[in-house]
Amino acid sequence: MTTSAIPYGNEIFDIEFDFIDHQLVICSSTGANRTVRLEPKSVADFYAETMTTLAELGFPTSIQSHPNEVDPAPRFAEDVEHASYDPHAANLFWRQLIQAHRVLSRFRSRFAGKVSPVHFFWGAMDIACTRFSGRGAPRHPGGAPNLGDWVMAEGYSRELSSCGFWPGGGEEGAFYAYAYPEPDGFAGHVVNPEQAYYSKDHGEYLLPYEIVRQAADPDQVLLGFLQDTYEAVATRAEWDRALLEEDPDRWKERETRS
Template sequence: MTDNTFATRWPALPADSWSDTHATLHRWTQIVGKTRLALSPMLNHWWQVPLYVTPRGLSTGPMPYPAGSCEVVFDFRVHQLRIHTSDGRARELALEPQSVADFYQAYRSMLSEAGIGVKMWPVPVEIEDTTPFTQDQAHRAYDAPAVETFWDILLRADQVLQEFRSRFQGKCSPVHFFWGSFDLAVTRFSGRPAPPHPGGIPNLADWVTRESYSQEQIAAGWWPGGNGQEAAFYSYAYPSLPELANATIQPAGGFFSREMGEFLLPYEVARTAHDPQQAVLSFLQSTYEAAATLAHWDRAVLDRT
């Protein structure tokens, strides 16, 4: 595949084409993500917990443990979960149809064999079904081609968000994959504190949310859909700005969802555009400018031209 083909031909991923696999993979990423939460030092806004897009899938990045450093990698090229440690040890687990409970048990055994001790709460977060991982026999689908398509889109979304991130010189998060909400995100900050977040996110403690939203921010990212909703790029501000609903943004397919309280660009609109990457960049830039202007951010200092 040439670079030009990669840039211009974005694959389709209808929500109903992989809903069972989506639900299973979401829980598997939470299990691995909770390992990073347990091992990594606390950072502002929980930046120590997400996963990162790689040329082969998703990774925790290096994590400290008593014997050195370790990493857990979802390799969606060959469909394996790998654990690497700095002393040269490696463990592998096939990514194939298996229940969440079986995956959890096999994964904990891999950690133990690698000498990695982890205490984690074995319950999913930010989703309605909180069946403990140890008891979840219902979610067991794994459609490898669908996962490869999901990863293909993640690669493209990551590249666009990285370019968007480069246009800002204020405080900004990495581009990272949050396993709780199952989305790829990047967040810009004004440098000012924000009022306490009201909380209310399903199965997520309010004190966790308040740390995430402790400062004024404009966040953007890509969400692969779920619960009957299709995938979309999104953008929102915290604190919320009611006037944003009236803002003019680009491209024409983007809109403000009053129900969600954020801007949305349906993935299908983006991928079928003449230039998908430019369509997404236009959405990210125009929604940021609308929100930053309304919130009176010091764009002369924060923006990078």
Template sequence: MTGSAWPQLPVEGWVDTRDTFTLWLQVVGKIRIARTPLLNHWWNAPLYLTGRGLTTSLMPDRPGRSFTIDLDLVAHRLDIVTTTGEAGSMALEPRSVRDFHAALMGRLDELDLATEIWPVPVEIPGAIPFVDDEVHHAYDAEAVTRFWRGMVETGRVLDVFRARFVGKSSPVHLFWGALDLATTRFSGRGAPPHPGGVPNCGPHVMHEAYSHEVSSAGYWPGGEEEGLFYSYAYPEPDGFRTCSPGPSAARFDEELGEFVLPYAAVRAADDPDAVLLDFLQSTYEAAATTARWDRAAVER
């Protein structure tokens, strides 16, 4: 297998669009949170990959009526579709976060789907409320499509990795706080309260997210070159960071507190899937071994 399916994702080339797009997705994701019951570890918050982009999946309105918000990242359109046949849409094009928020809330009002959200971004230092943000307004359609195509390839490999585990694991989903596509494995044991410190995320948010011991991995479109695959354990076991992360291009990043593998190293490999799976498996084994998981009970 060659890396031709894996698009180039130079961070520097789309950082303004990335930051705007992240904030748009935060608006969409907060609608999903407002409309759905809390699911363990905030699994009612993320978005999911589709054949055209991203979706909230079905959200309830009232008995007999539910709806989805879908982002078509090929035609660059946001669609709201109800199970009773109504629909609304808006173009994905250069516009401020303030305008995007107003337009989306307006479409929901027109469909009798008015939804109140907390209009402040999360996980962003010095965040500007959505209703005031005229700073972020970039939208490079080609770059967004490339990002989605990269996530399709990443998600495909994460699904293979997830299938090796029979214990509790999360879906492969896109967390819109930092725009990372991830899957998480659980040992089955509880974890100490998370120390917090994430911007605009109260202690209750992190306590719910990390209520149990985890090994988590995914892709984040930040950092160096074309973004990073990452893998971490919470709580971090003694000896974890000194374990081998698999591929020669992988390392432990002291600043992030995670193992990382450059996306560019995977994309350029003769067999990208094999390199990424090596990283995912090696770093999971580092977590499970040093934390003494009951591996025989949770691994296929």
């Protein structure tokens, strides 16, 4: 899991979580690389080690020093309570993200309009992909804990359909899909598989992870859920689907004929 390249002056660096050898790897364009061990230690210690390592590489860094989208949100430098690290659990979650990323990327390829990368949000710990209709949206009211309302207003300034995977705050994770703004009739759209449902509490469709994992063809079950929930938005909000959608396999027929 990587930040990708981060510009810094005339150089760049990137930070990667290695959940096989369990280390944080910082690589720079200067050729210098450093690591921070992923092991049981307090958040405060990990934060201090990471910031010190960046400074030693020539990239002194200042960030917002507390978590977003959670409450309470103790400052990283002061959080000595949370100090666990389970290598097996971390690797398992990473492998779930790999599979989610793979299928979300395939789904993403069907859209010719503006679409986000498949990317990871550190606040809610979800991996997501968002499609945009090209039209503006009403100002988002905000309200996420420990996150400025202006961030939400900017992030939801365009009409969108979003989907992703979230490890969940309960017994298991789930795939999700939602719209902003939510069009009339969205919650009543027929969505497959039958175990998928619309959650009024979350304002989105949910599909439990285990339903997908145990399916005979997990990829097709998940792709069907993503397509159905997207169509719930696109049809009811009257998106220009002829302009925005594309078949990524459109060349295969020509290749076969040739």
